[in-house]
Amino acid sequence: MNLLRTHAKNGPRPDYRRALLDSLVKLNPLYLGKDSPVMLVVEAGFALVLAMGLAPGAFAGLVNQARWFYFVIAGILLLTVWFSTLSEAVSEAQGRARVDALRTLEKDVPARKIVGHSEVIVPSRHLDPGDVVRVNAGEFIPRDGVIKEGKAYIDESMMTGESIPSYKESGGHVIGGTKVATDSILVTIVAEAGKSYLDQMISLVENAKRPKSASEVSLTILLVGLTAIFLVVCSAFLFLADHLGLLIDLAILISLLVALMPTTIGGLLPAIGVAGIARVGEANVVAKSGKAVEAAGDVDILILDKTGTITEGQRTVKEFVPLKGYTKEEVGQAAYLASIYDQTPEGRSIIEVSKENGWVLPLTPRLLAGKSIDFSAENRVSGVELFVPRPGTLGIQELPTAPPEAAESRIWRLLLDLEVSARPAKVLKGAVDAILDLSPEVNEAELLWQAQEISKTGGTPIAVAVDRLVVGLINLRDNLKPHIREKLDAVRATGIKTVMVTGDAELTARVIAQEAGIDEVMAGAKPADKLVRVELEQKRGHVVGVEGDGTNDAPALAKADVGIAMNSGTSAAREAANMVDLDSDPAKILKVVEVGKQLLMTRGAITTFSVTNDIAKYFTLFPAVIPGNPAARLLDVMQLHSPVTAVLATMIFNAAIIPALIPLSLKGVKFRAEPMERTFVRNMAIYGLGGAVLPFLAIKAIDLLLALVIG
Template structure:
């Protein structure tokens, strides 16, 4: 389309230089004005894309600034245990000299020289330079938190890292390349739009070319009509083609990707962002996406002959030195329900905001927590073998808390009604922990995996857009059903492993639907690669990041909901501006056609709604509007239309009324104003 505009500019320029070449009857000044306006149309169309790409280049520059040369502590003997490493085991080398497969030692305060995998050790790492998040993250060997990124700093402890990337092939290098190059990739919807616009261009070229010969025919028997001016036909062609949306397509696409980048998500292709806007189904994990992933104490339940005070005291004492999230929440809840701190003071005013303060109206229980003589030496830490933790009191009393079946096996006796309240807690989506004193089960601690704030509203928002929400979790059926009911999930699947996840993706795609999902582990990689939109977590494994077509630098699984919204906004913006552009063309048709043909066909004067001063003024005013409406719409293309979760029918109706109506009215208003300005200045009189 813009190529046709360029050709029209060349033709108009030739008319300006040599009017006699085409037997043109207009003045050079008139043709010069038309040439300038067509040139501005081409210029503004290219400016729209260039302006949008500036943001992507700025993002790439900011990432490139992180690539500082660092020294690496290369291990001479990679098998040396981390606790035995000293200066004699280390060889200092430039990071660009380290090859993939070599092992480096990274101590507190060191910068990780290159992307790699933690093979030994555990440390707190500052990744704020890449993710923008100030909170450090834990990286350790084993599991799904082994991946480290070059350029990040170790804040505590030390690591042995096996380098996994060659020089120039790090994750940071890849992100820079993606940001720089992704905006140049066309998406399927954009290809379809290009075909549509190309088809319209061809139709208008044929129609306008035919009008030239029609004009010659009219001139043969119409007195005072010498035929249609080529420059005016070129102007008619350019005005009728939807040049506005053609010029803004690239800006809309780049702006959509830029909005994703601003949310710390790197899209590997433009198709990923646009596919997010076209999703039919969204697969969500439970832990970390729908729930916070942290189980907190919700209530205490006494069993048998024990009372509430006995259960609270035993739970508190067994958790006093338990530094896990569950242990701290038990302490907070017990103190809140008792009204006192362990030191005898009153609880902090902020206690109600802590995770353990989940009970809105705790029971007022007067309990002597009995912690004066306890020390950490009495604490029995949790072990995977026993699945329990606890404490041994100085008087010989043993207190244990843990999984219900583990505590039952440990205890000499348990109330006959133990299983029923345990099942009730599980049915409500919670986790029961049994508490035993001297091998006698006295009660249950109810833990709940908290729902993320506002997650139900966000899921409802996605559903309003016509996207089916599906939860796939490894948890049991009871917990999965409770969570699904709480947040309004359309469909849920429990006890799902990697094989079941990829089968679920394939089944949805077999129905002709687009599907998105999130993941961070190696076991998620197959499904991430298969999904149309795979959002991998930066904190996850390299396999997951390579499999997904988006990487979330903040490692927030629920961010895929935002990505879907951005994709929808991109499509809504394109639809709105396309409607506006086509409506513009209809209005310009009623402006130009009467002005050009009224001399030959007087009946067309009835279509001259604006009653412009002269045909030359009508052509020029229309071209002025056609050129300058492009830069005026660039801010809307970059910002996007206001996003609302609505059905396709609602969006179509809104586009037709707001942007279609605006597209019809705006040309009449502005072209008439420009014509009035010409009259005031004495132009074309």
């Protein structure tokens, strides 16, 4: 994963030359009208002030300053608009660069495409619906399709968790990402290219095509509303001042209008949205809608899979627990025997631990010739079914000899008995109740009690039986992912409730949940339960985030406000989700939530900053609007050099603050794991009070500089 991340970071550099060009194209008023109404008004102001400089005669009574003043003001106004389009273009360039980097990470398998009578190897992303591909045993099906020819067992475990391959023949639907276990089939591709989600992200980055999310729409309405109010205020003032005999300069009044309008947030709003999507991309997550990124900030319930998200997903042996009359060693030996054909991580862990302890028995001929019993949802056990020879074909002399330390083992003696008797027998491990059904000769109370003790520690109890004797239990333990506790604590601090979904028993699940810092568990859950839960929480008014990889997860992913599919998952899941994690790291959803919050916080911070800025601007500009009026002196607390420098200083600040805040827009306001009340107070202090104070200082400073230059 780290490797991939590094790769992505070193991906194509943003194309800044194109960004520069784009920023100029975006100055087109038609574009601004659609995208940034606040900036459209600024541009109109620019045109008017420019006209005043070019033809002062046409504005008799409204032009009181030297001509250069109008050209300078017009220039600053145009610069203000350009800074805004530039910020947008830069964030788009960064977003595009990010997408290019992501392309290299896209899950791609080689596919044998049938062209004419021959097979051509092509990358799966180049397949189109209608193409026919051959898939041989052991190969992945490149994309969803229908079997055209042949029949095969398909391993769909990655999608259903069902380890028994399912049988499919001509006409059957096969799912991309699943594996052909036996035989060879011809598949007609039916699905669109899976990479379409990357295309979706590209169009999100290309701002013009980006559908605005709810909070962006609301914010735009608010900004347009404020702009409208200031338009009314300034034009009414123009008329009234005239009748009061006040000498008004139109350019200064336009400056007041522009300064009061929320140009800072109006200019940076598009950039912030694009930057949010790009930041998600930085985490190697492809967002298919901007809305989903934003909704991630609003998530207040996260439904997380236990396996893979909270725990490593690989259960390992913690200890062997003997039943009365047996030793740890004997349980280890039995577990070893039951796992010899088991290729699952758990099986390998058992073998490893048994070997480490030297609790290994030689394999008898009946075991060697035995048949593997694979785990399935129905039988919920796995192990070996001993070979049943025809009577007399095996001689006792062919038996291997046990190591001296194992000679006393009851398991070994049992094996020897079985070799001799040649009756049908099994060595099994599996769910406690399933073993109980198969091996009734056991102290049931003791077994259940021991199993419960294991559950209490958060382990999964696996019973081990040889023939009909239950020997003991394996305490299988799924380890927590590193740092999951800290991550979940951070999530909880911001008021998000976490729900863990697992097929485990209640008791086990609760222990894990407690250790990881999960609020609630859905134990014994079937995949379909996820959807039910999502719908329930949404009905209660919550915003729900889910992650998943299987086709069974697809409905929940589609229904959730934020659905993140693993790139390793099935294409059905990837299509249904509104985000795809290319690293297939289920814990990534926590990162996405953080980015979503940052996106909203940045919008809020700059809006607040924009509005509180206005306080200072009234004090710096308004005296210049009505110079000489006794009331102007009341407001002139700033003692700026002259009305001309006051206007210029304010407008320079107003324009310069946009590029100054571009880095913040792109990077986002820092996210902290803390109660929202605290975030509110701190951010209000920084961006609200800061927004009120900063312009006083900055404008005064610029004014002092201008006073040196001008006069």
